[in-house]
Amino acid sequence: xxxxxxxxxxxxxxxxxxxxxxxxxxVIPENMTPKVNFTGGRRRPWVRPDRELPDTVPYERxxxxxxxxxxxxxxxVLKIEDLHVSVDGKEIVRGLDLTVKGGEIHAIMGPNGTGKxxxxxxxxxxxxxxxxxGRVTLDGEDILAMSVDERARAGLFLAMQYPxxxxxxxxxxxxxxxxxxxxxxxxxxxxxxxxxxxxEKMKQLGIDPSFAERYLNxxxxxxxxxxxxxxxxxxxNPRIAILDEIDxxxxxxxxxxxxxxxNAVRSPERxxxxxxxxxxxxxxxxxxHVHVMMQGRIVKSGDRExxxxxxxxxxxxxxxxxxxxxxxxxxxx
Amino acid sequence: MAExxxxxxxxxxxxxxxxxxxxxxxxxxxQAAFARFVALPSPRLEKTDLTRRVWNAGxxxxxxxxxxxxxxxxxxxxxxxxxxxxxxxxxxxxAHLPAxxxxxxxxxxxxxxxxxxxxxxxxxxxxxxxxxEESKWAAFNAALWHGGVFLYVPRHVEIDAVFQFVYIHxxxxxxxxxxxxxxAEDNAKxxxxxxYVAAGDVPGDVVHSGVTEVIAxxxxxxxxxxxxxxxxxxxxxxxxxxxxxxxxxxxxxFGDVGDGFTVALIESRLxxxxxxxxxxxxxxxxxxxxxxxxxxxxxxxxxxxxDMNLRGVVRERANAVYRTRTHIVKxxxxxxxxxxxxxxxxxxxxxxxxxxxxxxxxxxxQRCGHAASVGKIDENQVYYLMSRGIPRAAAQRMxxxxxxxxxxxxxxxxxxxxxxxxxxxxxxx
Ligand SMILES: Nc1ncnc2c1ncn2[C@@H]1O[C@H](COP(=O)(O)OP(=O)(O)OP(=O)(O)O)[C@@H](O)[C@H]1O
Ligand SMILES: [Mg+2]
Numbered sequence: 201x202x203x204x205x206x207x208x209x210x211x212x213x214x215x216x217x218x219x220x221x222x223x224x225x226x227v228i229p230e231n232m233t234p235k236v237n238f239t240g241g242r243r244r245p246w247v248r249p250d251r252e253l254p255d256t257v258p259y260e261r262x263x264x265x266x267x268x269x270x271x272x273x274x275x276x277v278l279k280i281e282d283l284h285v286s287v288d289g290k291e292i293v294r295g296l297d298l299t300v301k302g303g304e305i306h307a308i309m310g311p312n313g314t315g316k317x318x319x320x321x322x323x324x325x326x327x328x329x330x331x332x333x334g335r336v337t338l339d340g341e342d343i344l345a346m347s348v349d350e351r352a353r354a355g356l357f358l359a360m361q362y363p364x365x366x367x368x369x370x371x372x373x374x375x376x377x378x379x380x381x382x383x384x385x386x387x388x389x390x391x392x393x394x395x396x397x398x399x400e401k402m403k404q405l406g407i408d409p410s411f412a413e414r415y416l417n418x419x420x421x422x423x424x425x426x427x428x429x430x431x432x433x434x435x436x437n438p439r440i441a442i443l444d445e446i447d448x449x450x451x452x453x454x455x456x457x458x459x460x461x462x463n464a465v466r467s468p469e470r471x472x473x474x475x476x477x478x479x480x481x482x483x484x485x486x487x488x489h490v491h492v493m494m495q496g497r498i499v500k501s502g503d504r505e506x507x508x509x510x511x512x513x514x515x516x517x518x519x520x521x522x523x524x525x526x527x528x529x530x531x532x533x
Numbered sequence: 534m535a536e537x538x539x540x541x542x543x544x545x546x547x548x549x550x551x552x553x554x555x556x557x558x559x560x561x562x563x564q565a566a567f568a569r570f571v572a573l574p575s576p577r578l579e580k581t582d583l584t585r586r587v588w589n590a591g592x593x594x595x596x597x598x599x600x601x602x603x604x605x606x607x608x609x610x611x612x613x614x615x616x617x618x619x620x621x622x623x624x625x626x627x628a629h630l631p632a633x634x635x636x637x638x639x640x641x642x643x644x645x646x647x648x649x650x651x652x653x654x655x656x657x658x659x660x661x662x663x664x665x666e667e668s669k670w671a672a673f674n675a676a677l678w679h680g681g682v683f684l685y686v687p688r689h690v691e692i693d694a695v696f697q698f699v700y701i702h703x704x705x706x707x708x709x710x711x712x713x714x715x716x717a718e719d720n721a722k723x724x725x726x727x728x729y730v731a732a733g734d735v736p737g738d739v740v741h742s743g744v745t746e747v748i749a750x751x752x753x754x755x756x757x758x759x760x761x762x763x764x765x766x767x768x769x770x771x772x773x774x775x776x777x778x779x780x781x782x783x784x785x786x787f788g789d790v791g792d793g794f795t796v797a798l799i800e801s802r803l804x805x806x807x808x809x810x811x812x813x814x815x816x817x818x819x820x821x822x823x824x825x826x827x828x829x830x831x832x833x834x835x836x837x838x839x840d841m842n843l844r845g846v847v848r849e850r851a852n853a854v855y856r857t858r859t860h861i862v863k864x865x866x867x868x869x870x871x872x873x874x875x876x877x878x879x880x881x882x883x884x885x886x887x888x889x890x891x892x893x894x895x896x897x898x899q900r901c902g903h904a905a906s907v908g909k910i911d912e913n914q915v916y917y918l919m920s921r922g923i924p925r926a927a928a929q930r931m932x933x934x935x936x937x938x939x940x941x942x943x944x945x946x947x948x949x950x951x952x953x954x955x956x957x958x959x960x961x962x
Contacts, residue, residue, distance in 0.1 A: 324920050327912065352922035364917035368935025377931065378921035415935070432921060 275302030275468055276355060276439035277339055278323075284333035285315075285322040285496075291332065292318040292529050294496035300440060303468040307482055307507060308475045310493035311515055313528040316475045317361050319493070320444045324358040325351050338440065353382050355439030359429035359446050361475075366416040371428065372398060374416050375435050382436060401434045404464070406457050422449030430461050437465070442473045447481040459484030479511035492518060494527035543567055545591045546676050552595065553645045553679075556652060559659075566665035566675035573669040580854045580886070581796055581825040586768040587738045588669075590677060590708030597624045601703050604732045608699065611948035616641050617697040622706030623680035637690050644681030644712055654685055658716050662746035662774040662802075670770035670796070674710050674742040681712035686721040695946040698727040700743070708739035708767065714746050717753035717781070724756035726786075726946035728953070731764040741767045747775035749783050751805060758786035758944050760953050763793035765820060771797035779805030779834065785812040786943045787828070787843075790956040792820030792851065800829040803837035803868075814843040815940035818851030818883070819960050829858040832868040836899075841872040844940055846933065846961075847883035854886040859901065863894040870898075874905040877936065879962075926962060933961055 278300040285293035292315045300306050308316055322329040323336060325348040336343045338354055346354060366374070375398060380388045389397075398412055405427050417425050426446055433441055443462070447455055462472070462485050474485060482490070482504060490506040491498045492515075499522055500506065510518070519527060546567050550560040575583050602609070602621070609619065609627075616634060619627040620643065630641045640651055647655050665675040682698040700711045715725050729743055741763075749755050755775070763769045775783040783801055801810035812828050830839035839859065847853050857872040876885035887905040910932055918928035937957060944950040 326916055347925070348916060348919035349922055349924045349928075352920055358920055360917070360920075364911070364913045366914045366917065366932060366935060368938055369918075369931050374918070374921070374931070377927065378918075378923055381922040381924065381927070436921060 276471055277301050277337075278343075278356075278440045278471060278473075279337045280323075280334070281336070282334040283319070283322070283331065283336060285318055286330045286332050287318060287328060290530060292329075292496055293322065294529070295334070296493075296497055298473075298491065298498060300471040300473050302439070302471050303466075304489065305466070305472040305474060305485060305487045306489045306491065307487040308473065308491050308493055308498075309477065309507060309510060311527050314493045315496040315529050316493050317444055318496075318529075320358055320361075320442050320473075320475060323351075323442060324348060324356060349381070352378075352436075352438075357433055357436060357438030357441045359426075359433060359441070359443040361444040361448070363417050363425050363429055365418045365420075367418050369416045370413050371416050372412040375432065378432070379435060398435065401431055405431055405434070405461055406454070407431060423451060423454050426450055427454065427458060430458050434461055434465055437470075439469065440471045440473070441465075442475070444475045445477070446474070447476055447478055455481065456484065479507045482507045494519070494522075494524055496529045499524070541588065541590055541677070545593075548591075549593070549677065549679055553648070555645075555648060558656060559648060562660065562665075563676050566672045567677075569665045570669060570672035570676055573672060576669055578796065578825060581823065583768075583796075586794070587740075588673065589739050590673075590710065592707060593623050593679060594705055594707075595624070597621050597626075597705055599626065601705075601733050602701065605699070605701055605730055605952075608728075608730070608948055608952040611951065612697055612699070613948070615694050615697060615946070615948070617699065618643055618682045619699045619701070620680040620682075620711065621701040622703055622709070623711075625680065626701075631694070634692060634694070637692075638687040639690065639692065640683060640685040641696055642683055644683045644714060645679070647683035647685075647714075651683070651685070654716070655683060655714065658714055658746070658748050660746075661748060662776050663744050663772050667772060668770075670740070670742040671744060671772050673740060673770075674712060674744045674772070678710045678712035678744065680710070681714065682727070684713075684715045684725055686717050686723050688718040689720045690718075691722040692724075695724045695726050697946050697949065698725070699949075700727070700729045702729065702731045702735050702741065702767075703733050704736060706739075707736065709741040709743070712744045712746075714748075715755065715757065716748045717750060717755045719750045720752040721750075722754040724758070724945035726758040726944065726949050727760065728949050729761040729763070730952075731762050731766075735764055735766045737766040739767045740770065742770040743772070745773040747773075747783055749775060749777045749781035749808075751779040751781060753778070753781040755782070756784045756786070756945050758788070758946065758949065759799065760786075760788040760944065760949055761791065762956055763789055763791035763795050763824075765792045765794070765822075767793070769793050769795040769797070771795065771799075773797075773799045775801045775810065777801055777803050777805060777808040777810055777834075777837075780807040781805060782809040782811075784810070785814075786940070786945070787812060787814035787816075788940065788944065788953055789816045789818075789824070789826075790953070790960055791818065791824075792822045794823045796825045798827045798829065800827075800831065801839065803830065803832045803834050803839060803865075806835040806837070808834045808837045810839045812839075812841040812843070813940045813943045814841075814845075815937050815957075816843070816845040816853065816855070817937075817957055817960055818845070818847045818853045819849045820851065821849070822847070822851035822853065824851070824853040824855075826854065827856040827858060828872075829856075829860070830870055830872075831860045831862065832865040832870065832895075833862040834868075835865060836867040836869075837865060838869045840870070841874070842940075843874045844936060845874075845876040845885060845887075846879060846937065847876065847885050848879035848962075850880075850882045852884040854888065856888045856890060857903065857905070858890040858892070859903070860892040861895050861898055861901065865895050866897045867899050868895065869900040870902075871900065872903045872905075874903075875936075876907040877933070878907060878909055930961060
């Protein structure tokens with residue numbers, strides 16, 4: 201007899217291979233959909249849908265139930281002033297200023313490890329990223345005082361460089377819950393309308409209809425994850441969208457499709473902050489401003505010509521011009 | 534521990550035999566089991582201290598009302614016209630078998646009635662999968678079972694409807710000793726679903742020992758869902774075993790929501806060549822739950838196969854031990870087994886152990902794998918959902934439901950599935 205007890209108390213990282221013998225479709229039954237309340241400290245919900253929720257019109261133009269147009273839903277302003285962010289006690293973003301307004305597209309470029317994703321994560325409120333100084337406001341309201349979900353409902357969106365996988369939660373169920381969270385209690389989107397809208401957006405993005413019932417990002421290829429991020433962008437209609445390397449992992453056709461989708465939701469009521477390494481994306485999504493990040497700050501700003509110049513010449517000339525020896529955060533002496 | 538056993542006496546056994554006018558073979562079996570119960574010492578379990586638990590039960594009510602059943606009213610009405618036996622505190626409230634099923638030779642009734650009306654069938658199968666030698670609590674049940682169910686499906690009969698057995702434990706019951714006997718004749722195919730549910734506060738200082746025996750004869754296909762709401766108060770013992778003959782399949786669905794003190798075993802004995810068994814389980818512990826669960830597959834048939842997939846969640850001060858045990862006996866050539874055991878700990882005060890155990894005595898095994906983990910809700914997942922506007926509590930619920938839902942969906946009875954889902958939902962946060 202040989203008993204083996206391979207693990208006594210195993211901790212942390214769940215393993216990947218847990219296929220249930222019974223597959224199931226949608227995850228949270230209709231009557232169990234989590235109740236979502238507005239907990240944000242804002243004066244009004246950003247989103248007021250009515251019976252006729254148009255598929256592509258930004259929320260701001262949607263009529264409210266009593267027929268009033270919410271005139272306050274104008275162009276957003278995201279204002280970042282002297283932002284400092286630390287991870288595990290190490291300062292990564294070191295005094296960053298940037299203002300993104302509705303209708304504008306800002307591109308952030310820069311070598312690896314210079315703090316681009318850290319900036320994005322801090323804006324969204326990732327718990328590991330500690331803001332140690334500075335201010336960030338959206339339409340004058342302090343974003344940093346809000347929880348992650350409040351920021352999202354205030355209109356901030358981050359397409360992540362590495363989106364999480366959530367087994368057992370279907371894409372459709374997730375999106376509907378997210379959308380309803382933004383719409384607020386009592387304003388939920390009718391199920392049929394939601395599915396119509398979802399299928400249409402998926403079609404536009406070349407996403408197979410089966411992805412609606414697939415579990416959120418689980419087993420998605422790199423490119424499929426990126427498309428799924430853009431699908432969420434298209435569904436949730438944020439006011440400020442931050443796209444972190446949305447072009448990495450995309451094939452040429454997908455890049456075009458994703459760029460088209462982003463262009464389709466460009467509007468005066470929406471501002472973009474696009475983090476990318478490649479000028480190619482910026483040929484499709486033409487930026488108004490291009491910024492270069494090194495050592496946790498914006499070291500140079502320009503227009504789309506700057507991106508072309510970087511593509512041609514790399515970063516060395518810029519480092520020389522600025523007297524930077526090592527651009528990585530924390531690597532400088 | 535003789536002084537503990539003394540809290541119940543042989544007269545309780547005789548009282549039951551008299552009440553149901555049981556045949557002599559059963560009376561002597563009960564008496565022998567009682568002697569066995571008295572003789573067996575209080576067992577020493579590695580993870581569970583039973584020395585201070587009181588072995589008490591009875592007197593058993595002869596009649597019960599229908600008051601105090603509000604918590605299960607929805608469930609009872611949802612059973613509808615499907616075959617159902619409902620027992621409250623040992624007394625039968627309802628026993629329904631649609632006429633067309635009865636015409637096909639199916640027997641589904643409470644176990645006392647079955648002893649009276651189908652004595653030979655019961656005698657041939659009772660105690661075959663779980664006998665009094667098994668454990669002190671199995672002996673306790675063998676001696677004192679009352680309010681049980683008997684399901685018999687003849688050869689080649691395939692039934693789409695789900696056979697449902699509900700045992701309701703309320704303050705009226707002094708302990709609970711349900712016994713289910715499920716017999717699938719050759720090539721029979723059906724699903725059985727049982728639910729032990731507590732309504733209101735159940736008394737402490739008594740024993741609930743439930744036994745389920747599944748006999749799957751050659752080629753049979755049985756889905757057996759065993760669900761429970763094991764509440765604080767009594768000491769709960771659960772013993773469920775299937776004997777799986779040649780080419781037969783038994784698929785277990787285990788579910789528990791509770792804060793009770795429980796020692797539970799679910800086992801398939803894969804006796805026949807080509808026999809198969811799966812176990813899909815889900816557990817949620819809260820309060821001061823103590824759960825000592827062993828899920829076990831014993832392979833002796835050649836090319837027998839098993840798969841276990843358990844998922845547990847503990848919160849508050851719950852302490853759950855999930856053992857997944859696979860034993861491949863010498864001679865079980867070509868056997869294959871896989872086990873996965875995942876535990877989520879929601880609060881720092883809760884505790885979970887996932888203990889995989891493999892015992893392989895046969896060299897010629899086609900597959901034998903295990904995976905076990907204990908962890909917390911992934912904060913990256915929570916962050917991701919929150920970043921789309923979903924509040925933290927709702928995000929956590931979604932993730933938890935995503936984790937539990939597949940097992941809940943495997944429950945064959947819609948009425949029980951919904952009831953169990955609601956129990957889970959209520960206690961999830
Ligand atoms: N969670 C973290 N834990 C430890 N270090 C981190 C973490 N996040 C960021 N860092 C460190 O901060 C620095 C900046 O990382 P960041 O991801 O912001 O760079 P990036 O500009 O987005 O780079 P890339 O172009 O490669 O995506 C790196 O040195 C990185 O290792
Ligand atoms: Mg990055």
